[in-house]
Amino acid sequence: MSTLETVGLAALRRLDPETAHGLAIRALTTGLVPLPGPVTSSRLQTSLAGIDLPNPVGLAAGFDKNGDALHPLSRAGFGFVEVGATTPRAQPGNPRPRLFRLTEDRAAINRFGFNNLGMEAMEKRLAKRPRHAVIGLNLGANKDSEDRAEDFARVLAHCGRHLDFATVNVSSPNTEKLRDLQGAEALSALLAGVMEARQWLQRPLPVFLKIAPDLGLTELSEIAEVARKSGVDAIIATNTTLDRDGLQSAHRDEKGGLSGAPLFEKSTRVLALLSQLTDGRIPLIGVGGISTAEQAYQKIRAGASAVQLYTALVYHGISLVPKIAQGLDVLLARDGFANVADAVGTGHADWI
Numbered sequence: 179m180s181t182l183e184t185v186g187l188a189a190l191r192r193l194d195p196e197t198a199h200g201l202a203i204r205a206l207t208t209g210l211v212p213l214p215g216p217v218t219s220s221r222l223q224t225s226l227a228g229i230d231l232p233n234p235v236g237l238a239a240g241f242d243k244n245g246d247a248l249h250p251l252s253r254a255g256f257g258f259v260e261v262g263a264t265t266p267r268a269q270p271g272n273p274r275p276r277l278f279r280l281t282e283d284r285a286a287i288n289r290f291g292f293n294n295l296g297m298e299a300m301e302k303r304l305a306k307r308p309r310h311a312v313i314g315l316n317l318g319a320n321k322d323s324e325d326r327a328e329d330f331a332r333v334l335a336h337c338g339r340h341l342d343f344a345t346v347n348v349s350s351p352n353t354e355k356l357r358d359l360q361g362a363e364a365l366s367a368l369l370a371g372v373m374e375a376r377q378w379l380q381r382p383l384p385v386f387l388k389i390a391p392d393l394g395l396t397e398l399s400e401i402a403e404v405a406r407k408s409g410v411d412a413i414i415a416t417n418t419t420l421d422r423d424g425l426q427s428a429h430r431d432e433k434g435g436l437s438g439a440p441l442f443e444k445s446t447r448v449l450a451l452l453s454q455l456t457d458g459r460i461p462l463i464g465v466g467g468i469s470t471a472e473q474a475y476q477k478i479r480a481g482a483s484a485v486q487l488y489t490a491l492v493y494h495g496i497s498l499v500p501k502i503a504q505g506l507d508v509l510l511a512r513d514g515f516a517n518v519a520d521a522v523g524t525g526h527a528d529w530i
Contacts, residue, residue, distance in 0.1 A: 285438030442467025453481025471505025
């Protein structure tokens with residue numbers, strides 16, 4: 179981390195978290211943050227659901243909710259970038275404060291509630307996206323929607339022509355009853371609608387499913403089966419958790435989803451179980467608590483074809499991205515893997 183980034187992060191941590199996040203996005207868009215450009219090698223290049231990636235380290239949804247920083251993020255060292263979540267209509271989300279730093283735990287709690295400018299605004303930003311990057315959109319449903327399943331399909335239909343992939347997000351804990359859509363029957367109906375909308379696109383694209391970490395083996399088994407039958411191209415494991423075990427911060431009892439370091443083990447166990455349940459037939463994307471190359475490597479060995487991060491950037495800055503990608507390259511070479519795909523799932527038994 180450079181001196182400039184160290185000073186910048188220290189200054190941002192003196193502000194309330196949501197204001198600091200907004201300033202971080204502005205710093206990216208105004209060119210104040212040095213960016214490394216593409217990070218890749220023959221070991222890091224891989225394919226995810228038919229998409230060629232320069233490296234398997236992606237940005238998780240939620241960092242850039244409205245597609246404001248697509249161009250700088252494409253130069254930050256990520257192998258792929260996911261923006262959103264985006265709902266059909268703009269909505270303000272939940273009242274502030276709704277984002278909390280848990281510094282002692284290297285974590286965050288948010289209860290944003292899908293605050294975003296809506297699909298019309300997102301479509302205009304995506305239309306000007308960098309063409310060399312891999313960019314996906316997290317699909318969401320409006321809080322007051324009478325048909326949330328239809329909301330996902332509407333956003334995909336409206337924005338799909340500008341995307342490389344889309345993610346169906348039924349795992350946010352901050353929209354009432356949204357996680358109920360993870361049940362087998364509701365999820366099957368939801369995905370059927372999304373897949374139908376995909377077929378109407380001029381260029382059908384991969385559809386991913388993002389799930390919660392707070393699921394038991396029976397629920398995971400049902401999701402794996404529904405994903406297989408529905409033709410989902412990948413599963414993102416996982417979103418934030420409602421679990422608060424072991425937290426030290428004074429903010430530990432705030433309502434919302436917990437992300438960051440405390441989620442690493444729980445999300446990786448879910449990932450490994452999914453790897454076993456899907457028997458490698460559906461690519462997995464590991465998310466939750468990654469802040470080092472070693473942790474990214476553990477996710478991959480647990481069954482992930484690629485990984486995503488977000489909360490660690492709050493504590494380590496954007497320079498963490500190339501550091502993790504380059505460190506992953508070193509770890510793969512150390513263990514004799516010619517390519518990251520060769521390492522996928524080689525250690526999933528360690529987590530089950």
